[in-house]
Amino acid sequence: MKHDLLIIMPAYNEEASIGKFLDSLKEFGIMEYADIIVINDASADHTTEILKLLNINFVNHPYNLGYGAALQTGYKYAVTGGYRYIIQMDSDGQHDACNIPKIYDCLRQKDAAGKRPDLVIGSRFLKESQSFPIPFAKKVAIRFFRRVIKIASHQDITDPTSGLQGLNRPVFEYYAHFGNFDNNYPDANMLVQMSLLGYQIKEIPAVMHKRTAGKSMHFGIIEPLLYMCIMLFSTYNVFVRSKWKLLQQPINDKGGNNFDEKK
């Protein structure tokens, strides 16, 4: 560990975009204050070779475990590495590197009550956000889950499907623990879980670009519909677990935590 911030990038068959994106991180000087780890989810293309060539730290999964499991590997890496903050972002270049300093600052900044956010989401739907046109079906799904989160946790999150997130140590330590993170479909369900557990969630405007290469996780008609059904069911389960006190309670103090001061 060189820095207190770790950038986690799950990658699956991203040979066409990952090199360019890592270059943009260098251009923005991100490597001066953050470590980077790419979780290569058993890519079948030349992603591994590119990472070796660019001398970037990476973890190889022995076989494809999926996006959620790749993120959880990153959380475990961050826990053992002793990091204080992590920022997770896609390696396909959709999330602009300029978002990193904004999220990092937000994670460290105290509000009027002297609390720091536990989880910062880069949103495409805030006033100063810059994003590409989103397909109608996806917009409907996002609005639907926004409503679901509002009902379940009374929190208004404009972009619940955003993969661009910053987490502080208590959050990723909690996620890294077995059973605390949905390593199949981490999405709105996890936001509801963290909100119900009392973690502070904050959204900031983000700059995002349209995917230029590779294949999205949600394509076709049946798969996204099935995904919506599973996500809805999963969110319901999280809600019931919370009501039945089946969620593992956080070990660290949450809600703006003073974990920094303790160190």
Place this chain on the structure above:
Amino acid sequence: MTLALQLIIIALGIFLLIVIMNAAVHRKISESHALLWIVPCFLIIIGGIFPQVTYFLSDIFHTEYPPAVVFALAIIISYLILFQCFKSLSVLAMKNKELASQTALLAERVRVLEKTVQKLQEPSGHEENKTT
């Protein structure tokens, strides 16, 4: 169909639904696998509420004995779920072998690294002995 039988079928469907959803809440079955079982539960409940569906289907398939359609549907659904289970089982077995193989290779690498570290530490140990 008698009302009593209808009520039993509906109650059975609801009971199965509760069991499956409870298993999902307690993380004993994944959401995607639970959905596979929830869909047949709804079919049982619908079949109990609207028994006419059975007669309607038997008319379509020209079967003389309407419950035969229900049996056929039950067998097909069970077969599909069983197939899905076997598919998952095969993939899991393959992944387990891959993990075991990679763990064995990692253990070998650790052993070699430990030996190298031991060798590197040895000369300094000799020097210490000489000085004493």
